Amino acid sequence: MTAAGPRPPRTTPTRTAVAALLRKELLLERRVPQVLPAMALFSVVTFVVFRFALDTTSVEGRTASGVLWVTLLFAAMLGAGRLFVADHEEGGIDALLLAPVDRTALLIAKAITFVAFLALVEVVAVPVFVVLLLEPGLSIADVGRLALVLLLADIGIAVIGTLFGALAIQTRARDLILPLMALPLLVPVVIMAAKATAPVLAVTGSGAPGGRYLAVLCLYDLVFGLLAYAVFDFLLDD
Amino acid sequence: MYSAKLRTLALATVITLTGAFVLAAYYAPIEADQGFSQKIFYVHVPMAIVALGGFVWGGIQGLLYLRTRDPKHDMRSYVAIHMSVILGIGVLVTGGIWARSAWGVWFEWREATLVSFLIVFLLYCTYQPLRFSITDPEKQSRYAAVFAVTAGTFVPLNFIAVRLANPFIHPRVLNNTTGGALPTDMKIPFYLALIGMTLLFVTLSRVEMTHKLTRGRVRGLERRLERLQGESDPAGLPARSAAPQVMA
Numbered sequence: 001m002t003a004a005g006p007r008p009p010r011t012t013p014t015r016t017a018v019a020a021l022l023r024k025e026l027l028l029e030r031r032v033p034q035v036l037p038a039m040a041l042f043s044v045v046t047f048v049v050f051r052f053a054l055d056t057t058s059v060e061g062r063t064a065s066g067v068l069w070v071t072l073l074f075a076a077m078l079g080a081g082r083l084f085v086a087d088h089e090e091g092g093i094d095a096l097l098l099a100p101v102d103r104t105a106l107l108i109a110k111a112i113t114f115v116a117f118l119a120l121v122e123v124v125a126v127p128v129f130v131v132l133l134l135e136p137g138l139s140i141a142d143v144g145r146l147a148l149v150l151l152l153a154d155i156g157i158a159v160i161g162t163l164f165g166a167l168a169i170q171t172r173a174r175d176l177i178l179p180l181m182a183l184p185l186l187v188p189v190v191i192m193a194a195k196a197t198a199p200v201l202a203v204t205g206s207g208a209p210g211g212r213y214l215a216v217l218c219l220y221d222l223v224f225g226l227l228a229y230a231v232f233d234f235l236l237d238d
Numbered sequence: 239m240y241s242a243k244l245r246t247l248a249l250a251t252v253i254t255l256t257g258a259f260v261l262a263a264y265y266a267p268i269e270a271d272q273g274f275s276q277k278i279f280y281v282h283v284p285m286a287i288v289a290l291g292g293f294v295w296g297g298i299q300g301l302l303y304l305r306t307r308d309p310k311h312d313m314r315s316y317v318a319i320h321m322s323v324i325l326g327i328g329v330l331v332t333g334g335i336w337a338r339s340a341w342g343v344w345f346e347w348r349e350a351t352l353v354s355f356l357i358v359f360l361l362y363c364t365y366q367p368l369r370f371s372i373t374d375p376e377k378q379s380r381y382a383a384v385f386a387v388t389a390g391t392f393v394p395l396n397f398i399a400v401r402l403a404n405p406f407i408h409p410r411v412l413n414n415t416t417g418g419a420l421p422t423d424m425k426i427p428f429y430l431a432l433i434g435m436t437l438l439f440v441t442l443s444r445v446e447m448t449h450k451l452t453r454g455r456v457r458g459l460e461r462r463l464e465r466l467q468g469e470s471d472p473a474g475l476p477a478r479s480a481a482p483q484v485m486a
Contacts, residue, residue, distance in 0.1 A: 167368075167381055171371035172371040173370075173371035180364045185392055187399075192402075213402070216399055220399070228388075231304070231387055235380075
């Protein structure tokens with residue numbers, strides 16, 4: 001307090017803040033598993049529903065790709081709705097606003113958490129899908145290709161899910177309005193992911209996913225990642 | 239006090255649109271492939287272009303609102319999206335009629351432009367419910383602006399994505415690479431219709447904004463009157479509209 005004049009405000013580096021927030025999220029989910037088991041269970045139940053709704057015991061190719069993506073997308077919607085609930089109800093967002101950290105740290109931490117959740121759910125759901133429904137099974141090379149598509153799609157889903165989860169949590173409609181907003185926005189992801197996955201799951205000799213679909217997925221991730229980074233501040237400004 | 243400008247605008251709209259449709263009906267040649275039903279193109283395409291432009295314009299105004307926090311931009315963003323959704327219904331209906339006569343189906347899934355438009359339209363259908371479900375007016379404007387910006391960015395990206403997924407069968411009427419595949423006597427009514435539709439959009443937006451402004455002023459005056467009469471303010475009725483509130 002010896003210095004005259006205002007000192008530059010001291011802020012925690014964003015990386016430290018993100019790491020702390022990530023630790024908090026993962027610790028919370030480990031102590032009280034809530035979102036992950038729900039998402040995983042939902043995926044498995046949806047596979048069973050598809051088995052009877054399509055009235056088929058096995059799927060392959062485009063149908064398999066569709067079943068997988070619809071299931072994962074709806075499970076993701078389930079998770080996105082819960083992403084900010086604890087913070088909103090327990091005052092976590094207010095605490096973050098009081099802390100001298102960049103607000104986008106919350107976006108980055110939540111998006112990484114969401115990608116991790118989706119990946120963990122897929123680690124359970126995809127093998128279950130292969131065992132229950134997929135006709136030809138997957139080779140090791142196919143698993144790698146599928147993982148690449150899953151990762152690229154997960155980033156896009158996580159960015160949109162985080163942005164609109166933060167938006168929906170402040171509304172009265174909440175869980176009602178989130179899928180209505182997020183699903184149309186995620187249609188391009190579904191198009192690209194389903195197109196890229198279909199040859200991998202095909203019964204007639206698996207093929208590599210088309211490069212342009214992966215390129216558009218990357219473009220989507222990039223555009224909405226930057227956009228979310230730019231506008232996320234305004235969702236917290238209270 | 240606002241009506242003078244509005245009257246000119248409305249008059250220009252009526253003249254341009256009527257002129258365009260008269261030209262389209264009598265001057266433009268009948269298309270060899272599709273016959274008379276192709277005429278709906280002079281309504282459908284300008285409407286779609288204006289609606290998509292309106293969505294993007296709503297996003298730009300949303301961005302301006304986030305930067306300046308000027309309620310004027312929020313109002314413009316709201317009105318632009320509102321009008322574009324209404325035009326969007328028109329686009330889907332006229333598109334369905336055209337598809338029915340040209341391809342024999344009401345909706346063609348292999349048609350990228352149509353599918354993209356449907357997705358964008360469905361997305362913007364949640365704009366009003368979103369505004370309705372946020373009570374605090376300032377927060378409502380801010381969140382609606384974030385939505386408008388995100389959705390405005392989504393419009394072009396979505397068109398790229400859907401087009402990549404499909405071989406297109408939609409007629410490419412304004413193919414830029416060949417410098418316009420449209421013959422001149424079709425071009426004139428088309429561009430005139432486009433201008434007319436844009437004018438219609440602007441006029442309707444102006445009318446809606448004027449209405450909102452006037453209502454805001456009337457409310458302000460009513461409140462002042464009540465204060466002057468010393469009456470207790472009646473319990474505020476819940477808002478009937480999710481439109482931005484203008485305080486006078």
